[in-house]
Amino acid sequence: MESYLYSAIWVVLPGIYAKHFGLALTDIALVVFIGRLFDGVTDPTIGYFANKHRASGGSRKPWIMVGGIGMVVSCFFLFSPPGNVSVTFYLIWMLIFYLAFTAIEIPYLAWGSELTTNYVCRAKVYNIRTFS
Numbered sequence: 001m002e003s004y005l006y007s008a009i010w011v012v013l014p015g016i017y018a019k020h021f022g023l024a025l026t027d028i029a030l031v032v033f034i035g036r037l038f039d040g041v042t043d044p045t046i047g048y049f050a051n052k053h054r055a056s057g058g059s060r061k062p063w064i065m066v067g068g069i070g071m072v073v074s075c076f077f078l079f080s081p082p083g084n085v086s087v088t089f090y091l092i093w094m095l096i097f098y099l100a101f102t103a104i105e106i107p108y109l110a111w112g113s114e115l116t117t118n119y120v121c122r123a124k125v126y127n128i129r130t131f132s
Helices: 002-011 013-019 025-055 061-079 087-114 119-131
Strands: none
Touching (some): 002 087, 025 061, 025 087, 061 087, 087 119
16 A cells, blocks of 8 residues: 555655755756665664664554654645745755655565464465565
């Protein structure tokens, strides 16, 4: 489900923000660049803390729940912005989206490897996840 939102963020939103809200393409490119750098830092950070939380007896589910809430809020503001949109507005909500997506995706992917210790069964789990 979240991959559909991720695709729309990359394919649809930049054009809408450029055409209907007057953001320059260079500003949109800068937001994407900053977002990818931010994602490069948050991916291993979220992975580290989610693994640490799991190792101390916790579950990966709270990470996914918090990420889901963050994704709903960020998508609301990204897909229904106020009348006057600035580059700062776009940047902040894109960063929140990237953080929320990471909080869902990293623990979710790690969770699949914890469902079974058997390699063949683990491959089936990832195969079902990929094609469903």
